[in-house]
Amino acid sequence: MTTTAVTTTPVVGFERVGKTYGSVRAVDGLTLALHPGETVALLGPNGAGKSTTLDLLLGLKQPDTGTVRVLGTSPREAIVAGRVGAMLQSGGLMDEVTVAELVRLACSLHPRPYPVSEVLARAGVTRIADRKVDKLSGGQAQRVRFALATAGDSDLIVLDEPTTGMDVTTRQAFWATMREQADQGRTVLFATHYLEEADAVADRVLVLHRGRLLADGTAAEIKAKAGARRISFDLPDAPIDEARLRGLPFLATLDVSGRTVRIQSTDADATVHALYGLGLYPRNLEVAGLGLEQAFMTITAAEEAKSTC
Numbered sequence: 307m308t309t310t311a312v313t314t315t316p317v318v319g320f321e322r323v324g325k326t327y328g329s330v331r332a333v334d335g336l337t338l339a340l341h342p343g344e345t346v347a348l349l350g351p352n353g354a355g356k357s358t359t360l361d362l363l364l365g366l367k368q369p370d371t372g373t374v375r376v377l378g379t380s381p382r383e384a385i386v387a388g389r390v391g392a393m394l395q396s397g398g399l400m401d402e403v404t405v406a407e408l409v410r411l412a413c414s415l416h417p418r419p420y421p422v423s424e425v426l427a428r429a430g431v432t433r434i435a436d437r438k439v440d441k442l443s444g445g446q447a448q449r450v451r452f453a454l455a456t457a458g459d460s461d462l463i464v465l466d467e468p469t470t471g472m473d474v475t476t477r478q479a480f481w482a483t484m485r486e487q488a489d490q491g492r493t494v495l496f497a498t499h500y501l502e503e504a505d506a507v508a509d510r511v512l513v514l515h516r517g518r519l520l521a522d523g524t525a526a527e528i529k530a531k532a533g534a535r536r537i538s539f540d541l542p543d544a545p546i547d548e549a550r551l552r553g554l555p556f557l558a559t560l561d562v563s564g565r566t567v568r569i570q571s572t573d574a575d576a577t578v579h580a581l582y583g584l585g586l587y588p589r590n591l592e593v594a595g596l597g598l599e600q601a602f603m604t605i606t607a608a609e610e611a612k613s614t615c
């Protein structure tokens with residue numbers, strides 16, 4: 307767990323928050339505090355409760371139980387005061403207006419707006435400023451949503467799967483801008499399915515599963531929590547005797563492809579030691595930590611297994 311010794315009011319405070327749709331418990335007793343300057347990735351498999359969490363945070367949905375506070379007040383008041391910028395998954399763009407008109411409107415509604423030209427430039431949409439919003443490609447529409455989310459000086463920026471549809475260059479420029487925003491003391495919270503993005507950008511990662519917080523820490527801490535390491539090597543003689551390899555200690559997964567063996571082990575040192583003990587001579591041996599994606603899969607699969615027991 308991240309233990310940040312901050313005494314000021316959190317930017318976001320969830321206290322035992324619950325939200326149910328019929329029989330589905332979308333958010334289940336969530337307690338959480340986000341602080342100024344943090345870039346936080348919200349991860350979770352489909353249906354984990356990410357969008358519901360963001361909707362609760364933005365006052366678009368009301369919790370059944372518990373309290374949600376944003377900058378010491380209600381989500382609605384924080385938004386009316388222009389302290390929150392949001393970029394949601396879809397919708398939110400009017401038809402029949404140009405990009406510039408829409409951005410101008412967003413700036414005019416913000417209590418602390420940036421100049422329109424600056425907002426357009428930051429989002430990389432100056433060249434398409436005169437284009438009708440309903441004629442944009444998916445990636446261009448995402449950039450416009452980004453412009454709307456950063457039309458003014460907000461303390462908290464909330465992004466739901468922000469880079470979906472963006473090309474690599476746009477994506478990199480987008481995250482560079484978000485880093486600048488965090489460096490200036492703003493809190494950036496984003497939900498994503500791109501784990502490599504969370505690994506590269508976030509300084510804190512939250513893993514949701516069935517509406518509950520399964521892990522909260524840096525990407526490195528989440529990887530360590532998964533507790534497994536990857537071992538890969540080649541064996542000189544095919545076919546490989548898989549049954550023999552399955553007897554290796556601390557084996558979490560085994561994948562044999564041609565002469566290449568890939569293993570996840572909860573004690574890589576012991577597994578490699580036992581490998582030599584079998585009289586095998588692995589070539590091109592590599593031992594590495596899990597990537598965030600594999601750590602995420604391991605953590606959520608373990609939880610899934612527990613809940614089906």
Ligand SMILES: Nc1ncnc2c1ncn2[C@@H]1O[C@H](COP(=O)(O)OP(=O)(O)OP(=O)(O)O)[C@@H](O)[C@H]1O
Pocket residue numbers: 327328330331332350351352353354355356357358359
């Ligand atoms: N309006 C709704 N009515 C009924 N059930 C809903 C509603 N919105 C969400 N749910 C359910 O609540 C759970 C959480 O959904 P939510 O959209 O918050 O998850 P998510 O983590 O954002 O998923 P995804 O990654 O697929 O976008 C899911 O089981 C979903 O089916």
